[in-house]
Amino acid sequence: MTKNQNDYLQNRNVAGFKTLSLERGGEKELIWHSIQPFLAEAPENASILDYGCGTGWLAYKAATEYSMKAFGYDPSEKMIETAQENFQHKNLQFSTTMEEAEGLRFDISFMIFVPPAINTAEDLYAAFKDVQHHLKPNGLLIVVTANPENVFYRHAYYEGISPENNVKSGTPYQVKIYAADNALVAEVTDYFWSSHDIERIATEAGFTLNTSICFADKNTPNNTKPSNLPYKLYKLSSASI
Ligand SMILES: C[S@@+](CC[C@H](N)C(=O)[O-])C[C@H]1O[C@@H](n2cnc3c(N)ncnc32)[C@H](O)[C@@H]1O
Numbered sequence: 001m002t003k004n005q006n007d008y009l010q011n012r013n014v015a016g017f018k019t020l021s022l023e024r025g026g027e028k029e030l031i032w033h034s035i036q037p038f039l040a041e042a043p044e045n046a047s048i049l050d051y052g053c054g055t056g057w058l059a060y061k062a063a064t065e066y067s068m069k070a071f072g073y074d075p076s077e078k079m080i081e082t083a084q085e086n087f088q089h090k091n092l093q094f095s096t097t098m099e100e101a102e103g104l105r106f107d108i109s110f111m112i113f114v115p116p117a118i119n120t121a122e123d124l125y126a127a128f129k130d131v132q133h134h135l136k137p138n139g140l141l142i143v144v145t146a147n148p149e150n151v152f153y154r155h156a157y158y159e160g161i162s163p164e165n166n167v168k169s170g171t172p173y174q175v176k177i178y179a180a181d182n183a184l185v186a187e188v189t190d191y192f193w194s195s196h197d198i199e200r201i202a203t204e205a206g207f208t209l210n211t212s213i214c215f216a217d218k219n220t221p222n223n224t225k226p227s228n229l230p231y232k233l234y235k236l237s238s239a240s241i
Contacts, residue, residue, distance in 0.1 A: 028057065030217050031112060031144055034233050038108060038142050039066045046107040049073065051131050052114035056083030056094055063091040071101050098130055105136045111143045115198055116190035121170060124193065128205035135238040141207060147214050147232035148194050169194040195232065207236035 039048070039062055046068050050059040053072030056079075063070040072094040074080050083094045095101070109131050118124045131141055148169075171192045193201075199209050214229035 042108050049106040049109035051111050054079050056087050060087040063089045108140045115145050115193045119191050125201050128202050132206045132238050139238045141236040143234040169197040206239045210235045
């Protein structure tokens with residue numbers, strides 16, 4: 001892991017993740033709504049990998065609402081400590097290392113808002129490869145992230161990024177993190193990965209893109225073009241052998 005990425009994690013930790021953006025404005029509920037069908041369709045007793053699980057909400061919901069065996073991985077010790085404090089369940093395990101999952105093969109995996117936390121194409125490739133290694137043949141990977149073609153809509157989050165700036169994939173940008181009462185709690189660096197690069201790198205790591213879809217939150221103007229909606233979900237499947 002590069003120094004920058006450690007800084008990113010440190011900054012996130014300083015902010016205290018409970019106050020971060022996923023808790024704001026119903027965003028977490030929106031993401032849950034977008035991924036729930038994949039859990040509902042999964043085989044009985046399916047196992048899930050929540051890769052870059054942060055404070056563990058998704059792994060916990062899968063374990064408790066879908067009786068799945070859930071493994072939450074995040075390289076940040078602080079995130080995993082918080083996840084372990086927040087959520088305990090017999091079907092739930094959190095770890096800062098994927099070594100604890102060695103030998104396990106999952107039916108379905110999720111990467112929720114993880115690409116913006118990764119600062120090099122090599123690390124993004126390594127993350128996809130790691131997920132691929134831990135999936136069953138034909139296992140699913142669901143990636144949900146800010147639609148990289150539309151980082152512009154929330155100017156408070158993505159200052160300095162604008163269509164006129166001709167942003168290159170992999171570009172760092174400053175993100176302001178607000179608490180529920182709109183107080184500024186931290187500024188961190190996130191990374192802009194184009195959809196093209198996310199799809200290319202995932203494919204190089206052995207995934208096949210089944211479909212992708214952009215979706216909106218309630219703050220999105222009605223006349224927004226479908227491809228410019230603020231969130232993007234990618235459904236990928238791992239190699240069959
Ligand atoms: C914006 S947070 C999202 C957390 C969680 N998925 C959620 O939905 O709340 C991004 C997470 O990615 C983690 N992360 C950073 N680099 C990573 C990497 N190389 N592999 C996996 N996770 C990483 C960070 O520690 C952080 O918890």
